[in-house]
Amino acid sequence: MCDKEFTGTSSDKTMNRQVLFFIFLFWIQTAVTQVSYSIPEEMPKGSLVGNIVQDLGLEIKRLIAGKARIYSRSSEEYVELNRERGVLLVKKRIDREALCTETALCALHFQIILENPMEFYSVTVQITDINDNSPAFEKNEMKFRISESAATGAKFVLERAVDLDVGINDLQGYVLKPTDHFGLKVHSNTNGNKNVEMVLQKPLDREKQDQISLVLTAVDGGEPQMSGTMLIVITVLDANDNAPVFTQQTYKATVIENSPKGTVVATVTASDADQGSNSKLTYSITNTLDNIRRLFQVNNENGQISLTDDIDFEKSRHFQINLLASDEGGLTDSCKLIVDVQDINDNKPGINIMSKSNVISEDAKLSTVVTMINIEDLDSGENGNVECFINENIPFILKSSTNHFYSLVTDSDLDREKASEYNITVTCSDEGVPSLSSSVTLTLQISDVNDNSPVFERSSYEAYIVENNTPGLSIFTVKATDADWNQNARVAYILEDSSVNGVPVSSYVSVSADSGVIHAVRSFDYEQIKDFQFRIKAQDGGSPPLSSNVTVKILIQDQNDNPPQVLYPVQTGGSVVAEMVPRSADVGYLVTKVVAVDVDSGQNAWLSYKLQKATDRALFEVGLQNGEIRTIRQVTDKDAVKQRLNVIVEDNGQPSRSATVIVNVLVADSFPDVLSEFTDFTHDKEYNDNLTFYLVLALAVVSFLFITCLVVIISVKIYRWRQSRILYHSSLPVIPYYPPRYSDTLGTGTLPHVYNYEVCRTTDSRKSDCKFGTVGSQNVLIMDPSSTGTMQRIQSEKNILDEPDSPLEMELGRQRSANAGEDGYLNRERKYFYI
Numbered sequence: 001m002c003d004k005e006f007t008g009t010s011s012d013k014t015m016n017r018q019v020l021f022f023i024f025l026f027w028i029q030t031a032v033t034q035v036s037y038s039i040p041e042e043m044p045k046g047s048l049v050g051n052i053v054q055d056l057g058l059e060i061k062r063l064i065a066g067k068a069r070i071y072s073r074s075s076e077e078y079v080e081l082n083r084e085r086g087v088l089l090v091k092k093r094i095d096r097e098a099l100c101t102e103t104a105l106c107a108l109h110f111q112i113i114l115e116n117p118m119e120f121y122s123v124t125v126q127i128t129d130i131n132d133n134s135p136a137f138e139k140n141e142m143k144f145r146i147s148e149s150a151a152t153g154a155k156f157v158l159e160r161a162v163d164l165d166v167g168i169n170d171l172q173g174y175v176l177k178p179t180d181h182f183g184l185k186v187h188s189n190t191n192g193n194k195n196v197e198m199v200l201q202k203p204l205d206r207e208k209q210d211q212i213s214l215v216l217t218a219v220d221g222g223e224p225q226m227s228g229t230m231l232i233v234i235t236v237l238d239a240n241d242n243a244p245v246f247t248q249q250t251y252k253a254t255v256i257e258n259s260p261k262g263t264v265v266a267t268v269t270a271s272d273a274d275q276g277s278n279s280k281l282t283y284s285i286t287n288t289l290d291n292i293r294r295l296f297q298v299n300n301e302n303g304q305i306s307l308t309d310d311i312d313f314e315k316s317r318h319f320q321i322n323l324l325a326s327d328e329g330g331l332t333d334s335c336k337l338i339v340d341v342q343d344i345n346d347n348k349p350g351i352n353i354m355s356k357s358n359v360i361s362e363d364a365k366l367s368t369v370v371t372m373i374n375i376e377d378l379d380s381g382e383n384g385n386v387e388c389f390i391n392e393n394i395p396f397i398l399k400s401s402t403n404h405f406y407s408l409v410t411d412s413d414l415d416r417e418k419a420s421e422y423n424i425t426v427t428c429s430d431e432g433v434p435s436l437s438s439s440v441t442l443t444l445q446i447s448d449v450n451d452n453s454p455v456f457e458r459s460s461y462e463a464y465i466v467e468n469n470t471p472g473l474s475i476f477t478v479k480a481t482d483a484d485w486n487q488n489a490r491v492a493y494i495l496e497d498s499s500v501n502g503v504p505v506s507s508y509v510s511v512s513a514d515s516g517v518i519h520a521v522r523s524f525d526y527e528q529i530k531d532f533q534f535r536i537k538a539q540d541g542g543s544p545p546l547s548s549n550v551t552v553k554i555l556i557q558d559q560n561d562n563p564p565q566v567l568y569p570v571q572t573g574g575s576v577v578a579e580m581v582p583r584s585a586d587v588g589y590l591v592t593k594v595v596a597v598d599v600d601s602g603q604n605a606w607l608s609y610k611l612q613k614a615t616d617r618a619l620f621e622v623g624l625q626n627g628e629i630r631t632i633r634q635v636t637d638k639d640a641v642k643q644r645l646n647v648i649v650e651d652n653g654q655p656s657r658s659a660t661v662i663v664n665v666l667v668a669d670s671f672p673d674v675l676s677e678f679t680d681f682t683h684d685k686e687y688n689d690n691l692t693f694y695l696v697l698a699l700a701v702v703s704f705l706f707i708t709c710l711v712v713i714i715s716v717k718i719y720r721w722r723q724s725r726i727l728y729h730s731s732l733p734v735i736p737y738y739p740p741r742y743s744d745t746l747g748t749g750t751l752p753h754v755y756n757y758e759v760c761r762t763t764d765s766r767k768s769d770c771k772f773g774t775v776g777s778q779n780v781l782i783m784d785p786s787s788t789g790t791m792q793r794i795q796s797e798k799n800i801l802d803e804p805d806s807p808l809e810m811e812l813g814r815q816r817s818a819n820a821g822e823d824g825y826l827n828r829e830r831k832y833f834y835i
């Protein structure tokens with residue numbers, strides 16, 4: 001039965017049971033007035049809802065007759081009544097969710113109304129849910145921005161999904177995939193809603209994954225199950241969880257010293273996995289105590305390390321720069337940069353004189369150390385390898401003793417006379433490229449040693465002096481030079497002792513010790529000595545002194561100081577000699593020959609004969625060279641018997657000197673002729689008597705003068721005796737004093753030659769010197785009042801000879817008296833010496 005009543009879908013068994021229950025109730029109480037059906041939603045149009053004819057126990061006729069219709073308060077009619085069939089059919093689509101929203105029990109309530117008689121029946125059509133709605137999210141996508149530093153357990157509320165279905169078809173749960181980081185937590189609300197949260201289960205790491213996509217799936221419990229999804233996009237926000245990291249812990253770089261400021265030495269790089277400001281790195285140098293910060297700087301943005309100051313290999317060869325990279329979050333990393341400085345050849349070798357001598361003796365031994373030098377080159381390697389050398393061609397070498405030490409030593413003998421000074425340039429250069437060098441110049445003086453003896457300018461000297469020189473005349477000068485220096489080169493000239501003709505040479509010549517001037521000490525007479533020689537020694541002032549000597553030969557030159565002397569015819573005072581010429585004598589008859597000699601020599605002795613005066617000039621001639629007197633014409637009777645010829649004999653000196661001789665010639669054939677003429681000759685006797693008279697007169701005058709002299713001398717002697725008593729009290733050397741008038745009285749013009757001496761006397765007799773005065777000097781006595789002064793006295797030679805107290809004067813006197821004995825007749829002019 002029951003099966004018949006239910007014409008619904010066989011699938012709705014439970015609904016059928018409910019309907020049954022209601023019918024049963026109706027049946028029991030009264031007639032059934034109410035029927036209930038249950039249909040699922042979304043039945044197709046025309047689907048059977050219920051067979052009311054059957055269920056209400058009505059007949060189709062009644063339905064038609066009663067005009068059965070559905071009455072509903074709601075305007076919409078989902079169900080229609082088919083009267084013919086007596087069934088309710090789905091009129092239009094029934095959506096439970098639209099009809100009832102969330103209400104779990106959803107039913108359509110309406111009445112079926114019949115007329116004739118009027119009756120109604122309530123019909124309830126229960127709409128059951130079918131899973132026709134999937135859970136749905138309002139948005140397809142949800143975005144989150146979560147810091148990577150978010151702690152685990154952090155919750156993020158997700159949007160709920162909504163399922164319009166109810167019951168089992170409603171939302172049952174959520175699924176989140178993938179589940180790496182997040183899990184889900186669902187809270188059931190009091191209103192039955194489920195809130196869903198996403199829970200961080202594992203820390204995020206932006207550096208690994210900066211964006212996470214999750215799919216949240218909401219599922220219901222329907223059959224088949226339906227689901228809705230939502231994309232969850234999580235952007236992981238950066239947190240400063242990564243420290244900067246240098247690419248290397250230790251960097252190495254080299255830099256050439258003296259590189260300009262700003263040179264980039266190296267670049268350090270650190271990286272930070274973080275993002276944005278968390279990865280913005282700042283580089284800095286952290287060295288504190290050393291001078292790194294003065295020398296280097298780091299570009300805080302790009303990590304370039306550059307020089308800020310001059311870098312000097314010689315000060316530091318390595319630098320360790322500690323670097324720090326920090327991000328803005330304060331995380332840091334450190335590294336170090338080892339900078340090796342490369343040497344360049346920027347230092348000259350330094351030359352230090354450790355000790356030096358400025359002066360070295362020329363007799364210094366070989367290998368005498370002159371200077372010690374220390375070399376220093378701050379560079380290293382080849383740049384610091386130094387070689388030193390000195391200029392060439394000097395007698396020194398540079399010895400390298402030990403590393404960097406040199407000594408300058410003598411290498412050969414020194415000779416101050418060749419080089420008295422050396423400029424030694426020590427040059428040191430290193431082996432760098434290009435090489436640097438420096439040099440120092442040492443000036444070394446060579447001190448003198450007396451190793452050179454004086455050297456005369458000539459190996460021997462010859463000098464000429466004209467006889468009759470004034471004593472004290474300088475003959476000539478010898479000169480010796482000494483190559484040494486100063487005192488060692490101060491030459492003194494010394495006359496070496498020797499004798500000339502048994503007389504010490506010092507009585508002939510003297511030598512001025514300082515100047516080498518040779519003076520004649522005496523007046524020489526060529527007729528006595530023609531030459532002589534002696535040696536002069538030149539001695540230097542060294543210690544010990546060195547000397548050399550030279551031979552000096554003095555040649556005395558003749559002066560025409562002797563007139564010719566007629567030997568024949570002999571000139572006697574009284575007797576007359578005459579030559580006889582016979583009247584028959586032919587032309588060219590040799591009457592006689594005048595014979596004369598001249599003790600001078602050379603031209604001065606070359607005699608020529610001339611007829612000076614003759615009784616008859618036309619009769620005789622004199623041979624110019626030979627002095628032969630010859631007739632030049634025939635003697636005639638007219639010619640006088642007595643012929644007198646004056647022949648002059650002249651020498652050839654300058655000026656020439658002459659002698660005249662009277663030659664008496666008798667022109668006669670026999671002696672009686674001569675006698676007749678004799679009286680003429682005796683006439684000459686009267687002349688001789690006159691001469692005798694004059695001679696006696698002269699003798700008387702001379703005697704008078706002699707007595708006068710004697711008186712004067714005696715008075716002078718007395719005066720001097722008194723004077724010497726005065727002088728006795730002073731230390732003055734005793735000097736003979738002559739009253740000026742004394743010399744005048746004796747010296748007046750009677751002497752053919754006046755020799756003037758200037759006698760100089762000093763307290764140091766070694767240095768005494770003589771000069772000769774001029775002829776005709778005034779006789780003067782100068783007396784120096786100071787005891788050490790020089791006393792000068794000019795006196796005529798005669799006066800000096802009066803007081804022969806010096807050896808020179810005594811010698812002169814001796815010589816002259818000897819001369820007088822030999823040839824007093826020759827030199828009448830000198831007789832005055834011996835009066």
Ligand SMILES: *[C@@H]1O[C@H](CO)[C@@H](O)[C@H](O)[C@H]1NC(C)=O
Pocket residue numbers: 421422423443
């Ligand atoms: C050494 O040098 C000095 C100064 O430069 C100079 O006067 C002198 O003549 C030089 N001596 C030599 C021997 O070159």
Ligand SMILES: *[C@@H]1O[C@H](CO)[C@@H](O)[C@H](O)[C@H]1NC(C)=O
Pocket residue numbers: 496548549550
């Ligand atoms: C003079 O010199 C010669 C060599 O020139 C020497 O032999 C001689 O001894 C010297 N004489 C004196 C006196 O010094």
